[in-house]
Amino acid sequence: MSEIAFKMPKMGESITEGTIINWLVQEGESFEEGDILxxxxxxxxxxxxxxxxxxxxxxxxxxxxxxxxxxxxxxILEMSDKSADSTQTNSLPLGEMSEGQRGNSSKEPSIKTKDLPKKKKEVNMRSLPSKENNENVFISPLVDAVARKHHISYEELARITGSGKEGRLRKSDVTNYLNEGRPFQFAQAVAKPSGFQIPDLKFDKGKGKIVEMDRMRQMIADHMVFSATTAPHVTAYVEADLTKMVQWRNANKVAFQKKNNEKLTFTPLFIEAVAKAVKDFPMINSSLDGTNIIVKKDINIGMATALPSGNLIVPVVHNADKKNLLELAVKTNELVGKARDNKLKADDTKGSTFTISNVGTFGSIMGTPIINQPEAAILATGIIKKRAEVIEKPEGDTIEIRSMMYLSLSFDHRIVDGYLAGSFLRRIADNMEQFDFKRKY
Known part of the structure; x- marks a missing residue:
C-alpha cells in the first residue's frame, strides 16, 4: 500500500482553479477504479x-x-500496490488527465476514464413539487450562482432540460435557456399536462437609454411577478369619510408632538383602524400552505415605504393590535426614519401578516396593490380629498364639505372570498369614520 497526493486537475486551457462541490467518497471509504471521488x-x-x-x-x-x-x-489516497504500479506504468500523475480522458468536447470537458460501476452518489437533492418538473434536480454552486444572478427560482430551474449525466443541469443549459428568453418563467406547476406552451413572442421593445435594474429593483420585480402569477387577485373598494379623524389630528398634532416629541401622521391612525378590523376578521390575517390555511396569532402590520433610491420596502410594526396610539406613532416614525437613512435591519422587515400601502402619499386617488406574499390581502389608502357630500340627517339632507378617502383591498381569492373581503374592508372604513373626536392621547 502506498499513499499518493491527488491534485486538482486541469479542466481546460483557460481554467486555473475549481470549486469543490462535494466529496462522494468520504475519508476512510474505499473505491474502485472509475468511481467518482x-x-x-x-x-x-x-x-x-x-x-x-x-x-x-x-x-x-x-x-x-x-x-x-x-x-x-x-x-491523500492510499493505493494498493498493484494500483500504484499501474498508475506509474501509465506515467500519468494522479489527479491530472490526458487529452483522451478529457473527452471529445472542448466546451463541455468530461472527466471520466471509462464506464465502470460506481457507488450510489450521496448528494444534496432539491425535490420540487411538480410532475412537469425534473423532480430530483441537483443544483451545483455554479448553476446556483447563475440562477441567483438572473433571479431564476428552483421551480423554474427544474423545468430546464439538463444535458449532464443523469439529467444533471449544466451551466450551458441555463445559459441556453436565458438566450431563449426564459420560456418557462411564468409557467405554473400543474398536476397534468395542459398542452399549453408559452408562445415565443417577439416584441419590439424600442430604443433608448438603458438603465440597469439595481439588485433591490430586481428582487421587487421578481416578488411582484411571483405574487401576480401565484395568487388570483381580486380588488374591492369602499369610500370612507375621514372628517372626524382629520379634524382631530389637525387639532392635536402640535400638542402631541410637543408632549411626546413625536410627529403625529395618519399612518399610526390607519394602522390602529386596520389592526382592530383584523381582530374582528382573523381569516384575513392568514397565509396559504398547500391545502392548509395558516391563521396567524400575531397581527404584524407592514407599511410600504419609499427609499431614497425610489424603491419600496415594507418595514413591519409587530403586534400592532397591542400598541396604543403613542406607541404606534413612535414605531412608525422610527421605521420611516430608518428607511430614509438606509438603516433598516433584517428584523425590521420580517414577519408581516398584513400590509398597508399609502398610495395617497403620491397623490393617487386609489390603487390596486399587488399582495405582499405570503399574505392573504393588502390595503391601499388613497389621497384624502375634500369635496361636497350629501349628508343624511333626521331633519333632512344637507350638502357639506367632507374629507373623503378611497380604500382598496386586493385579496387572494384562494383564501378570501368576496363576503369576507367586503366585510373586512367595510369594518376598516367604519373604524375610521367612527373616530372618537373627543379621545385623549
Missing part, C-alpha cells in the same frame, strides 16, 4: 473527478465550496 465546478462546467485506480480515501485536504488552484493537492 468528488465533483468540481469551474466557470464553464461542472465536472466529475474519477479515481484512476482502486484504493482508499485517507484525507480530504479541502472541504465543499473550497476554491482550489489547479495542481494543488486536494486529497
Amino acid at each position: 468528488c465533483e468540481v465546478a469551474t466557470d464553464k462546467v461542472d465536472n466529475e473527478i474519477p479515481a484512476p485506480a482502486a484504493g482508499t480515501m485517507r484525507q480530504h485536504k479541502f472541504g465543499p465550496k473550497a476554491v482550489v488552484p489547479v495542481g494543488e493537492v486536494i486529497a
